Structure formats: structure tokens, C-alpha cells
Amino acid sequence: MKKLRSMLYLLITFCFIGLTTTLDVSSIVFVILSQNDKVHAQRAEILKEDLINQMKTHYHARPEIHLCHEEFNSISSWTILPLLPILDKLHSDTAKWIIFLEDYTAVDTRKLVMALEKYNHKQETWIGHSVHDNEATIIHHFAFHENPKSFKYPVIASGVAMSIPLIQRLMNKLKHEKLNSFTIDVAHELALFIGGEVPLKDEPTFCVQKNILCATFATEYQCCDIPMPKHSVYYAVKTCGKYHEDRVKVINETWRPHVAKIDFFSDTKDYNIPTIDIKIPNTERGHCQKSLSILHYVNKKIKNGELNAKWLVLADDDTIFSVSRLHTLLCCYDSSIPVAIGQKYGYNLLMGGGYSYLTGGAGIVFSIPALKILTERCTCPSIDSPDDMIFGACLVKEGIDMVHSPAFHQARPMDYTSDYLAVPKPLSFHKHWNADPLQIYNTWFQKDDVSFSKMEIHDEL
Ligand SMILES: *[C@@H]1O[C@H](CO)[C@@H](O)[C@H](O)[C@H]1NC(C)=O
16 A cells, blocks of 8 residues: 555656646746946847847747846846845746846757756756866965865856745845955855855756857857057056066066057166156055056046057056957947946945945056046045055946956966856966966967967058
């Protein structure tokens, strides 16, 4: 009797599974982590249209799609967690999966539906392209330094799917837990917040690089074949006396030969480089006064007609650029409007009242109109306030578009997973600590820069 009952139970379970495996496609909600500026808003719009068309063709369904920059708080929504209570309120009755996408994620909806059917939406589940650190890294505060490979987190560009029960638990957790003040790597911080009880499910069709099996993959975008000409971009490098010998020498031997306009701003005059003495003493922590003085210096030169440029690139003396890739990226943006581009970090975003900023070591690009506004409206609370954070707060206050590009990097290549670095191609790295900057440059950037310089010489002939 007992045996019969358990067999019956099994039979019912099978039927039940059989009935529920076909996922109702209208229960999938897409959230595109879109950005405000015109270029990225348009990219998000194109992805949205594509999703609508695919769902119409394959399923005669119209999906729910949210564009963060239109519907949610565009200052904090890129960090995902602040969206959860809103998404729960909108969709917990009908949705089964919420899928987060970047504007450069591509989706094959049929493969996505097939992938999702494999998982249980009634449990706490999250699905993505799973990666782990190979060594402890500063961008993750050296977490899991004893066994860095043990902790899994997703590549958000490959899409991340979350079930409603998971979102509901996280919402409650959000109310009760103390949150980090800094947002540095959203994917890692999200995984930490979700916690080890619900490990990320690695879905092989959530890809980084495209192949025929992929439900999602990241795309490389390029707005031009001919990069922004060298003379349109002015580089300002922050340095100080103690680094003239080593760090400036590295710049000289790597990316400097590929730029047309560059100045080194220091606390001392050095005719060998040469440097401009900006008359601000070097500070150990932040460099607000120094950086702001550089912006004033450049703004004045432009106003006087002594300098002609469309873009200002502000960099540390240990920032390593691919000049060609940076100039290729700049083709996408309109230099006649105020805009700043770099790698976005956040401060106090999850508590509310915080702001995003572009982290300085990765290099920050300002259009000249943005530069002008910053010089008119921004001040440093103290000489050693963190320049990048103060600029970020000021950009937010002035309503200037702050564009995140995942091609910029505040740390060294070994601080990121190879999947994260695969798409888009990196254009900057930062820091010489425990690394050989010449080798980093030669491995990642040299080839593209050399052909860029050759092409430009050719164009001038
Ligand atoms: C860097 O390169 C410039 C231009 O080629 C040169 O004048 C300068 O002496 C070099 N400085 C260092 C520190 O190598």
C-alpha cells in the first residue's frame, strides 16, 4: 500500500513537471540597465525593439521591458539592488523571471526561454554566466583571499535571471542589513548580498562571446572605422616629483608616442619630461585641488585659443591607455555637449542620497563643455579630497551625463576575470603594483596603437 502510494505520488509529480515545463513567455520581465545619455539610451532602445520583435515573431507575445534611465532612478539603478522593491511591486503577481541586461547584451529569446525552462522559478534561483577570481583582488576588497576560486559571481553583460522568491527575500534583507557605502563591482557585490545559501546557477547558454548555442552574449560596439584624430584629444597626466623617474618613463615608453597633445602636471618643474608645476603640494590621499587646478589650466588655454581640442583625458601617472581604442570609443559621443566618460563607481547609492562617480585611475574623459561647467561650478572641500568623487558629485549636481564604459579599468588586468575583459576590449588599466606595466601595455594595447599611429601618418601624407 505504502509502495503504491509513493508510486502514485511519483506519477503525479511527473505529470505536474510535464505540465509546468513549458514556460509562459509573458512571465519573463526584462530590465535593461540603460544609461541616460543619447548614445546609450539609443542602444537600449534598439535592444528593446529587438526583444519585442523576437517575442512577437516566435510567441505572439509582448514582453514587459523596463529601461532604467526612463523609469527608474538613473543615478542608482545600475547597481540593481535598489530596483528590487520596485520590480517586486510591479511584477510579483504575474512574473516568474526578471532578467537584467546591459545595453550591449544580445539575446536570442527562443534559446533564453529554453534555458529558463530548466530551472525552478518557485524557488530562490538566480542564473548567469558564472565566473570566479583567480587571485584575491583589490576591486573585491581581497575577499576570499584564502580560496578566491570558491566564490562565484556573474558577468552581467551575459544577462542575469532572478526568480521572484529570490527577489522577495533580498528585499527583506535590504530593509534589515547594513549596506556597503561603495559600489565598485556590481556583479560581485550582488553575489555577496545574495549569499552562499543560493549559489549562482551557471547556465552555459548565457555567454560572453557569441556562438551558435548562446541565448545571450555581449556585443562589441564601434561607432567609426577611423578613430578620433590625435589632435582632437588632449591628455593631462597627474604626477609628482617622486614618480618622474619611473612612472612617467613608463608612459613615455608605452602610450605617449601615440598621442599628439599631452602635459604632465607635477609639484615640481622637471625639464627632462617636461612638467608643468601646478603649484599645489602633493597630497597622499585625494588630489582634488590639483585636478581642479588642471581643469582650470586647460579651460584657460582653450579660452585663450592656445589649445585646440575636443576632449580632455585626465589620467594618473600609472594609468595605462590604449590610445587607439580610446579614440575609437570617442567617435560615439558628441563633444559639443557636456559629457564625462569613464568607469562608474558608486558612493552611498544603496542608502539613498549618494552619487555615482567616474573612478580616476581608469582615466576620465571630459568634453570641453563639461570641463567648462566643472571649472565654473565645482570647488574642493579640501585640497586632499578625492578628486574623482568630488567631480562625480558635481557632475550629478549639474546634471551632466556621466557615461559608464566597461572598457575603462581602475585596476590591473589580473584583477579582473578573463571573461569580463573579453567584451568590450579594454582601453585602460591602472596601477603598477606587483605588475610589469610595459608587459601589460605590450600584451593588451601595443598592436592596436601602432597601427593607429601608422594609419594617422598615412592619412596626413
Ligand atoms: C619622455 O619623452 C619625451 C618626448 O619624447 C622626452 O623629451 C623626455 O625626455 C622623456 N622623458 C623621460 C622621463 O623619459
